[in-house]
Amino acid sequence: MRSYRYNPKRKIAFFILITVLILGLLTYLKIMLSHYTTEKASQITLAEQYIIMAETMADGLDKLTYEQVLTDRQYDYNHDMIKQYLAEFRTRINALYVYTLAFDETDVAKVLVASMPPGVNDRIMGIPCTVPPKQVDKAKHGQSYYTNVINDPNHGLYISIGVPFYNDAGKQLGVVAIDVDMNHLQVIGHEVVNSNRLILLVDILFVALLLSVIYTFHRWYRSSLKHDLVESETMYISEMSKILQSIKAGRHDLMNHLHVLRGLMDMKMYDRTNEYLKQISIDTRTLDLSTRIKNPVLMVLFQTKWQQAQTLNMEMTFDIDESNFSRVSSMDLVKIFSNLLDNAIEAVGTYEGDLPKSIHVMCKTVGSDYLFAVQNPTLLTAKDQRNWFQHNYTTKSKETVLRGNGLMIIKRTVDKYEGHIRSQYEDESVLIRITL
Known part of the structure; x- marks a missing residue:
């Protein structure tokens, strides 16, 4: 059985391929939409222009002569007069066909008089026309019409427009119709596509740039997330190591006390044993923060740091209110206070001045802000104070994993919450105040 190995490069290649395919599809759809809308707009504009021409033609038509043709329906002098009039207009407006239509009770219009190009049979009186029933109905109700593009095997693409006309008494006599060649619209559509190539190229480049920005941002976000994770894991391991050291120190002290007690008991020095137990009770001081700190992670951290300070003969006091400090994540609270x-x-531990070796910790809610502070004695030079929050700067001679980065981690965490950090050094005592 073959095992599957995750390959991030394959995933990226697949993402790029899918993106290119989608981009190509969208570009193709845009080209087709541009082609269609251009042809449709040209069709409507052309139809409206020819409707105006047909109205002009209908106004100049000899209505009395046409009524005679409508009554006789013969190829006679009256028919030829109307045909000549239509032929003059056909030549002038460069139309395929110019003709008149007559209606009956059906939805099929029939040709009455037609002007055709040379070589085409124009004796087609009474032959049904290809005008769709929808347009026929509009014409019967006195409305002008134009059809969609019709694909004819002989003449290619064309549209048909029609304008009803009336006699002096207001009776509808028929429709003046014009068939207009639309083959040139394909040329117009291609010209539009060609003229839009630069725009399409810019669109493609813009999408490619956008994808690059998204990909770069994604890489940055993953790198930042990985950095935070490594930082958190490092701090977690460091704190767990300190907890284990505290447990080991406590176990060592407990074993020593048990050995002494066993020796006293073996020697039957019961009064001395009782005094030793009382002394252990006095010396073994514990700090119960469980009822004072609502945030359990912060409570464990403070308990651990207090025990660490006790083993180094330092005093650590706390001024904490009952807030759980929920606006700040537990991990960020650990980052701040663990480093502080x-x-x-x-x-x-390295202070050799006259002040007591004590550390004071404050966690309070002031209005809508959190106030965190740590104060302790220390000796700082002017250079130390200037470079307090500089990257990799440390006042210690021996480097550890987090040494030199602790205050920078605090600063980044404070900046994350748009907070403020202030340091004050006076009379061999440093106070760091953080407001979030």
Whole structure:
């Protein structure tokens, strides 16, 4: 059985292929839509122009002569007079056919008089016309019409327009119809497509640029997410290591106490054993933060740091209200206070001044803001104070994984919440205040 290996490059290639196919399809659809709308707009514009020509033709038609043709329906002098009139207009407007239509009770119009191009049989009186029933109905109700493009085997593409005309008494005599060649519309459509090639190319480049920006942003987001994950894992491992060290130190002390107690019991020094147990009770101080801190992650962190400070003979006090500080994620709270307290513990551990070796921690809600602060004694040079939040800067001589980056991690976390961070150094005491 073959095992499947995840290949990110294959996924990216597949994404690019799908994107190109979609882009090609959208471009093709845009070209077709542009071609169609151009042809449709040209068709409507041309039809409206020829409707005006047909109205002019209908106004100049000899109605009395035409009524005689309508009554006789013969190829006679009256028919020839009307035909000559239509032929003059056909030549002038460069139309395929110019003719008149007569109606009956059906939805089929019939040709009465027609002017055809040379060589085409124009003796077609009474022959049904190809005008669709919908347009025939419009003409019967006194409305002008134009058809969609008709594909004729002999004459190619054309549209037919018609205008009803009336005698002096207002009686409808028929329709003046014109068939207009539309083969040139294909040429117009191709010209439009050709003229839009540059625009289409710009569209493609724009989409390609947009995809590049999205891909770059995606890569940046994944890189940022990976960086945060590595940072969080590093801090988690560091804190777990400190917890284990605290447990080991506590176990070591417990074993020593048990050995002493066992020795006293073996020697039957019961009074001395009782005094030793009382002394252990006095010296073993614990900090119960479970009822004071609503955020469990923050509670565990403070408990661990307090125990760490106790093993180093430092005092750590807390001023905390009952807020759970829910607007800040637990991981970000750990990033802030873990680095602040680690720096404070290291600073107090190397401090040789006259101030007590104590660390004071504050977590309060002031209005709609959170106020976090850590104060401890330390000795800082002017250079230390200037470069306090510079990347990779440290006041320690020995580097660790997080050394030199702790305050930068704090600063990035504070910036994430659009907060403010202030540092104050006075009389060998440093105070860092964070407002979120």
